[in-house]
Amino acid sequence: MSYDVFGVGNALVDVQAKIDESTLNRLDFQKGVMTLVDDEVQQEVLTAIAGIDVSRCAGGSAANTIMGIVGFGGTASYACKVASDEIGQFFLQDMGKQGITVEVPTTEGQSGTCVILITPDAERTMLTSLGVSITLTPEDIQESAIRQSKFVYVEGYLFTQEPTRSAALKAIELAKKHDVKVAFTVSDPFLIQYHKDEFLSLIEGPVDLVFCNLDEARALTGKHDAVDCAHELHNHAENVALTLGGDGSVLMHEGAVIPIEGVEVSPVDTTGAGDMYAAGILYGITNGLTWKQSGRLASHAAARVVGQLGARLAQPFTEAEIQELIGD
Numbered sequence: 001m002s003y004d005v006f007g008v009g010n011a012l013v014d015v016q017a018k019i020d021e022s023t024l025n026r027l028d029f030q031k032g033v034m035t036l037v038d039d040e041v042q043q044e045v046l047t048a049i050a051g052i053d054v055s056r057c058a059g060g061s062a063a064n065t066i067m068g069i070v071g072f073g074g075t076a077s078y079a080c081k082v083a084s085d086e087i088g089q090f091f092l093q094d095m096g097k098q099g100i101t102v103e104v105p106t107t108e109g110q111s112g113t114c115v116i117l118i119t120p121d122a123e124r125t126m127l128t129s130l131g132v133s134i135t136l137t138p139e140d141i142q143e144s145a146i147r148q149s150k151f152v153y154v155e156g157y158l159f160t161q162e163p164t165r166s167a168a169l170k171a172i173e174l175a176k177k178h179d180v181k182v183a184f185t186v187s188d189p190f191l192i193q194y195h196k197d198e199f200l201s202l203i204e205g206p207v208d209l210v211f212c213n214l215d216e217a218r219a220l221t222g223k224h225d226a227v228d229c230a231h232e233l234h235n236h237a238e239n240v241a242l243t244l245g246g247d248g249s250v251l252m253h254e255g256a257v258i259p260i261e262g263v264e265v266s267p268v269d270t271t272g273a274g275d276m277y278a279a280g281i282l283y284g285i286t287n288g289l290t291w292k293q294s295g296r297l298a299s300h301a302a303a304r305v306v307g308q309l310g311a312r313l314a315q316p317f318t319e320a321e322i323q324e325l326i327g328d
């Protein structure tokens with residue numbers, strides 16, 4: 001089996017709940033970002049929102065991107081770690097329904113979860129209990145699958161601890177060994193505080209395509225203007241995808257700035273916008289689309305995710321829609 005993309009990342013089951021501002025204030029977590037919590041805190045939050053309708057689905061940043069790629073008609077594999085508990089079984093089944101098999105064996109313990117609190121302004125505040133997700137090791141990275149992939153996609157979240165950091169580095173090393181391209185997402189601005197030097201050396205080194213949003217690009221480059229940030233990153237990385245929320249994105253490829261317009265939508269929930277954007281780009285460039293066409297597809301898909309609840313497209317794109325979107 002060959003793959004467009006081999007992803008490596010956390011395995012989380014997302015628990016999504018729409019809450020009001022006052023409930024979020026009471027819970028007192030930093031709005032709009034991801035906070036790592038232990039399972040005890042996670043359970044307290046779930047108790048605090050008991051009575052509110054929640055929905056569950058397989059999630060995690062790179063997992064969302066992998067599901068997006070397959071949703072467009074691409075092929076992908078995913079390396080991550082879940083436990084053999086109910087949450088882990090749910091994760092594997094949900095991925096399996098979309099044709100994504102996780103080859104990594106399950107382990108003892110508790111699977112990871114992410115409680116996503118969505119406020120009426122469409123902002124998402126995430127509380128992540130990583131569980132056994134943080135036990136993914138370099139031995140879990142399958143060389144044979146990487147060898148048969150066009151791209152390896154690694155999420156920055158893996159760099160927060162060992163052994164996931166080593167697992168990510170192993171995937172990158174194997175990609176380079178087999179001439180497979182490497183894409184990397186910075187994942188969250190908070191990571192740059194701790195991992196700026198390592199991320200910069202990856203971008204200057206093995207990474208062929210870097211994804212980041214404007215906050216992350218500013219923190220990495222020290223520049224302010226989006227195009228300046230993109231140029232600075234492109235001095236080191238062959239390809240750059242810099243996302244600008246509702247204002248669209250900027251791609252850098254072969255020295256050229258490729259601006260991609262945002263698509264207007266009434267925002268419902270921004271969860272997974274960046275993940276779906278990455279899915280559009282990776283699907284596009286591994287399936288013969290130009291960077292501009294890939295950008296258009298990514299922008300439309302990310303906007304569709306923002307206009308609905310959850311990181312997974314409730315209404316996937318048809319082949320005809322994709323053709324129409326990418327234009328000439």
Ligand SMILES: Nc1ncnc2c1ncn2[C@@H]1O[C@H](COP(=O)(O)OP(=O)(O)OP(=O)(O)O)[C@@H](O)[C@H]1O
Nearest residue numbers: 213243244245246248249270272273274299302303
């Ligand atoms: N309000 C919006 N309206 C339309 N498109 C949007 C909106 N917000 C985000 N997008 C689309 O999603 C892409 C990614 O958004 P953003 O720059 O916020 O990344 P991000 O911070 O990684 O997202 P997130 O972490 O919320 O998934 C944008 O480039 C754009 O195409």
Ligand SMILES: O=C(O)C[C@@H](O)[C@H](O)C(=O)CO
Nearest residue numbers: 012059060061114271272273
């Ligand atoms: O960043 C987001 O908006 C969503 C995902 O990246 C997130 O990691 C998730 O789905 C949590 O499981």
